[in-house]
Amino acid sequence: MIFYIPFNLLLSIEYNNIKSKIFIFYNKMEGVFIMGVRKPEDTRSFALCAHGGAGKTSLAEAILFNNGNITRMGNVQNGNTVSDFQSEEQKRNISISTSLITLERKGKTFYLLDAPGYADFTGEMSAAIRVADTAVILVSSVGGIEVQTSKAWEYAEHHNAPVAFVISKMDRENADFEKVLADIKTQFSQNALPVFLPIGSADKFSGVIDVLNSDSPEAASAKEALIEAAVEMDDELMEKYLEGETIAQADIERTLKKAIASKRIMPVFALSSTANIGVKEFSDFVADYFPSPVDIGKIDAFDGDKKVEVEPKVDAPFSALCFKVMADAFVGKLSFIRVYSGTLSSEGSNIYNVNRGEDERISSFKLMMGKDGKDVKEVIAGDIVAIPKLQSAKVGDTLATKGGFSAKFPPIEFPKPVYSVAVIAKTRADEDKLGNAISRTLEEDCSLTFEKNAETRDNVLSGMGDMHIDIVLAKMKERYGVDLDTKTPQVPYRETIRKMSEAQGKHKKQSGGHGQYGDVYIRYRPLERGAGFEFIDSVVGGAVPRNFIPAVEKGLREYMLAGPLAGFPVVDFSAELYYGSYHDVDSSEMSFKLATRLSFKKGIMDANPVLLEPVMDVEVTVPERFMGDVMGDFNSRRGRIMGMEGHGKLQVVKAQCPLAEMFRYAIILRSMTSGEGSFSMEYSHYEEVPGDIAKKVIAAHKKEDEDEE
Ligand SMILES: Nc1nc2c(ncn2[C@@H]2O[C@H](COP(=O)(O)OP(=O)(O)OP(=O)(O)O)[C@@H](O)[C@H]2O)c(=O)[nH]1
Ligand SMILES: [Mg+2]
DSSP states (O other): OEEEESSOOOOEEEETTEEEEEEEEEETTTTEEEEEEEOGGGEEEEEEEESTTSSHHHHHHHHHHHTTSOSSOOOTTTTOOSSOOSHHHHHHTSOOSOEEEEEEETTEEEEEEEOOOSGGGHHHHHHHHHHSSEEEEEEETTTBSOHHHHHHHHHHHHTTOOEEEEEEOTTSTTOOHHHHHHHHHHHTOTTEEESEEEESOGGGOOEEEEGGGOOOHHHHHHHHHHHHHHHTTOHHHHHHHHTTOOOOHHHHHHHHHHHHHTTSOEEEEEOBTTTTBSHHHHHHHHHHHSOOHHHHOOEEEEETTEEEEEOOOTTSOOEEEEEEEEEETTTEEEEEEEEEESEEESTTOEEEETTTTEEEEOOOEEEEETTEEEEESEEETTOEEEEETOSSOOTTOEEEOTTSOOOBOOOOOOOOOOEEEEEEESSHHHHHHHHHHHHHHHHHOTTOEEEEOTTTOOEEEEESSHHHHHHHHHHHHHHHOOOEEEEOOOOOOEEEESSOEEEEEEEEEOOSSSOEEEEEEEEEEEOOTTOOEEEEEOOOTTSSOGGGHHHHHHHHHHHTTSOTTTSOOBOSEEEEEEEEEOOTTTOOHHHHHHHHHHHHHHHHHHTOEEEEEEEEEEEEEEEGGGHHHHHHHHHHTTOEEEEEEEETTEEEEEEEEEGGGTTTHHHHHHHHTTTOOEEEEEEEEEEEOOHHHHHHHHHHHHHHHHHHO
């Protein structure tokens, strides 16, 4: 049911005794508002995901053009697509964050999430798949399956999301539908079944065959495969089919939808977005057969340890998940949410952040079209919208109404950063603005971390790769006017000792009146790695008076922060105060502290001091042919191979490698594997730095100290 009405209106009506939500939609081409009856059954949300450059943004653009939402089809190269609206996206001709596009087609509301494909933005893709009802994985008919295609598949599997495959760029030279389809079947799933077949390819690509509605011999076997898989969804139908009876079209359509929702069928499409062939057919298929939130059914939330099933019902308590936060130049902060249950009107409403316990007033919901939003006053289960000016919501937070839904959805998982730089403000003014710029940037980007390293004092910005960091720095400059220099972060080296030593420290000063006197004997012993520091007091007979002993311990704890070898913190040792002497008048806490310092310096230097460096656990995933290169490279960077595992055509190499050798690994691995490798790493333990390298580090550090003085 569609009405045309001349102004923005929203009501609830009773229609055929069903209380339904009215939804107003602005259709740019027709310049009118279209009003329809809304229910979750009519919602189609899907995430376009793929390797970088497979054509996601171009497909989104073509869908909008065919649907009449835009009158001219933009182009990624010209930087005028709806989806790639950020200046960094337009400058680089790539997507860097997920765009949300809302449209109406065949009475259905589409929420299209256009995720970026480059490895540096994998987290965006993962979040998009998490909140969309279907993952649409694009595979270029020329490039075939690539690293991030497999990542998209992995995420879809992880979230148990229904999958569709789009074999894109069918107009390109060397387009090979059959080969790509065969690869999808062998590498991902035999359930990948074409629903549209290409007619011709490259410059002869002229259209697509609708497999289900075709009687042509070319489509016969594909049709057979589709019907066979669809009827499996219904035992009675299956029996009929096996007995050779003809299956009614309506039955096929009904079961096809079920088969897609349950992943028994993963529909495969052939299309070209730039030539606009096969795109309309794709959109119509989405409207007709893609699962709605109701087809997806219940999802899990957790109330403490208790599992709570959330059903996509409009009359259930309102619940939603915040999956993206964006700073908008005009509106300010926009929080993107996926509604999982209930209904919420923006009029006079508050939204309650279950994770943070904060209740906030809201003014509107926005149906997004790239950077633009149209106000809508009510949202229902299945909707994906943005809320302006919500202060508390962070990515992964569960939103509800106070006293209503109280469980939490599982957090959204983001990959851990693997590439770090130390940032330095260019001027004092930049430094003043840094804190605010960083905290706003972190809010938007969950693959980014920022930390002041207590040991090296570096401000370390970590992300997924050099491109990611470059973009973050460019954005901070553009938005917040903060200019930052970068350098390789310092390795947080530490010092320790390898043998026992004993050292006296005696501080004595006789100057006119009151003198200073402190005298300590301390025994230093190595402790096992990770033990930290231990102070032992074994003074007998008051050689050091009780009241001065805390000053000795305090002194040690202070001096150990900058060791005598190269100024790094000293760890994994014990210091035993076993003897000393004092002066009735001249001894003080300060004198004993200074005496301790003398003992510490000498004692550590006598105990065979060495440098320790952090060693990382590294996991590298590469196609088999790069295994040799990756392992050889680890040898050259002091790494140790810990193991290998095969995952299909990919190999996982596990290694331990000093952090000092890993700062540029994101860049090195990319060039070594033409972008086909990925890796993750986390801190494992501290280990001794080999002598020759330690010498260099110590010399460099001494020089630095001299320069500073
Ligand atoms: N010939 C041809 N080129 C296409 C087609 N689709 C996209 N392209 C081109 O391929 C390049 C990448 O397209 P995008 O739409 O930006 O790809 P994407 O998957 O969104 O890329 P990222 O978001 O950066 O991962 C652009 O130059 C497009 O013009 C197509 O169907 N045919
Ligand atoms: Mg894109």
